[in-house]
Amino acid sequence: MNSITLGPLSKAQGEIQIPGSKSLSNRILLLATLAKGTTKITNLLDSDDIKHMLNSLKLLGVNYSLEDQGTTCILEGLGGPINAEVGDLFLGNAGTAMRPLTAALCLGKGQFHLHGEPRMHERPIGDLVEALQDLGVDISYEGEAGYPPLHIKTNGLSGGEVSIKGNISSQFLTAILMSAPLAQDDLTIKVDGELVSKPYIDITLHVMKQFGVEIENQNYQAFVVKGQQSYISPGEIMVEGDASSASYFLAAAAIAGGKIKVHGVGSDSVQGDVKFADVLAKMGAKITYGPTWIESERYELNGVNLDMNHIPDAAMTIATTALFAKGPTTIRNIYNWRVKETDRLYAMATELKKLGAEVIEGDDFITVTPVETLQHVAIDTYNDHRIAMCFSLVAFADTPVTINDPGCTSKTFPTYFELFNTIAS
Numbered sequence: 001m002n003s004i005t006l007g008p009l010s011k012a013q014g015e016i017q018i019p020g021s022k023s024l025s026n027r028i029l030l031l032a033t034l035a036k037g038t039t040k041i042t043n044l045l046d047s048d049d050i051k052h053m054l055n056s057l058k059l060l061g062v063n064y065s066l067e068d069q070g071t072t073c074i075l076e077g078l079g080g081p082i083n084a085e086v087g088d089l090f091l092g093n094a095g096t097a098m099r100p101l102t103a104a105l106c107l108g109k110g111q112f113h114l115h116g117e118p119r120m121h122e123r124p125i126g127d128l129v130e131a132l133q134d135l136g137v138d139i140s141y142e143g144e145a146g147y148p149p150l151h152i153k154t155n156g157l158s159g160g161e162v163s164i165k166g167n168i169s170s171q172f173l174t175a176i177l178m179s180a181p182l183a184q185d186d187l188t189i190k191v192d193g194e195l196v197s198k199p200y201i202d203i204t205l206h207v208m209k210q211f212g213v214e215i216e217n218q219n220y221q222a223f224v225v226k227g228q229q230s231y232i233s234p235g236e237i238m239v240e241g242d243a244s245s246a247s248y249f250l251a252a253a254a255i256a257g258g259k260i261k262v263h264g265v266g267s268d269s270v271q272g273d274v275k276f277a278d279v280l281a282k283m284g285a286k287i288t289y290g291p292t293w294i295e296s297e298r299y300e301l302n303g304v305n306l307d308m309n310h311i312p313d314a315a316m317t318i319a320t321t322a323l324f325a326k327g328p329t330t331i332r333n334i335y336n337w338r339v340k341e342t343d344r345l346y347a348m349a350t351e352l353k354k355l356g357a358e359v360i361e362g363d364d365f366i367t368v369t370p371v372e373t374l375q376h377v378a379i380d381t382y383n384d385h386r387i388a389m390c391f392s393l394v395a396f397a398d399t400p401v402t403i404n405d406p407g408c409t410s411k412t413f414p415t416y417f418e419l420f421n422t423i424a425s
């Protein structure tokens with residue numbers, strides 16, 4: 001198997017321009033498609049998750065051109081629902097393509113088949129499907145009930161009132177929210193129970209507003225959306241840098257000696273994952289925010305015990321940063337790590353234990369207690385980009401680290417290891 005060995009390294013120093021946000025790129029592509037007018041999208045992320053969205057849009061008849069190595073996209077909006085009558089869409093393991101497209105396709109008239117990589121067929125989608133069925137769409141499971149692949153037979157999305165569960169993934173609510181303005185009637189969406197990963201809903205509402213649609217948010221428990229509206233292209237829109245991708249570089253500086261400034265995310269950012277820097281600061285790192293940048297510098301790190309439900313992706317970076325802190329670190333309220341690219345609670349615990357750390361894997365938490373000396377091992381990455389990126393930080397210990405299948409970072413960050421090598425020495 002392909003692998004790379006890094007370190008031992010002792011310094012992380014430099015300035016990084018972080019590539020565009022995955023969450024924003026796929027939301028903007030979808031709303032630009034539904035909008036009236038042409039949209040020029042700049043700083044688009046060029047990665048597998050975005051390619052799955054772009055390939056699907058092309059198959060569905062959307063016209064766009066790509067420039068600047070895939071980071072600029074000029075897309076002709078349809079000014080309404082996707083009007084293809086059939087589509088067979090492969091969406092890899094991209095939650096931000098699978099979930100929002102499932103809802104958006106229901107707005108039109110036609111029959112669609114949505115599928116992905118084997119892991120995508122193990123990632124739940126039942127809560128979204130049930131809500132769409134309640135809104136009059138004929139959706140069936142082609143394999144196990146509650147999971148893709150899906151078959152959609154639709155004649156438009158009715159309005160009214162619908163409930164959706166929020167305790168497994170916020171992407172289900174995001175999907176319904178983005179489609180709701182184009183439904184046949186006004187729609188009230190009620191969130192049933194707890195809502196996880198809440199800041200991602202703020203990203204959704206922000207992008208909808210950029211495309212001219214505002215909705216009534218009743219304290220994240222209900223959303224009231226007027227039907228038969230149109231999204232309007234803002235003309236040009238820039239994708240801000242990916243805050244989850246920034247986490248690895250900010251952590252690198254906090255762990256090693258040196259200073260790193262990450263450009264592309266900052267105090268003006270709409271992404272909840274910028275709050276990762278606050279966790280680093282709580283651990284003891286010196287963090288400075290500018291509107292569009294964050295700087296991180298080492299100071300003695302201490303373990304923390306925090307609820308990280310609001311930053312599920314960047315929280316993984318804390319699990320390996322914890323190896324360099326004094327005392328144990330507990331990351332709480334992260335049950336849905338289990339239904340992402342892999343069972344991340346199991347995978348993180350297993351790989352951290354291989355290094356020699358003491359780890360408790362709870363149902364919805366992980367506790368990592370660092371040890372004096374880490375072992376040189378080969379980290380299995382479970383086809384999960386974030387596992388590969390998180391464990392690169394182990395290279396700042398006194399021992400090297402081997403990362404198996406480093407190419408899996410192509411899901412959201414194909415150039416990760418190249419950039420890592422420019423700041424680490």
Ligand SMILES: O=C(O)C1=C[C@@H](OP(=O)(O)O)[C@@H](O)[C@H](O)C1
Nearest residue numbers: 023096169170171197200312313
């Ligand atoms: O809406 C989004 O862009 C995302 C929401 C989060 O998922 P969940 O809501 O499933 O936690 C996050 O983990 C994912 O990487 C991106």
Ligand SMILES: C=C(OP(=O)(O)O)C(=O)O
Nearest residue numbers: 093094095096313340341
């Ligand atoms: C959970 C993730 O991805 P997805 O958008 O496929 O849910 C992730 O990027 O960490």
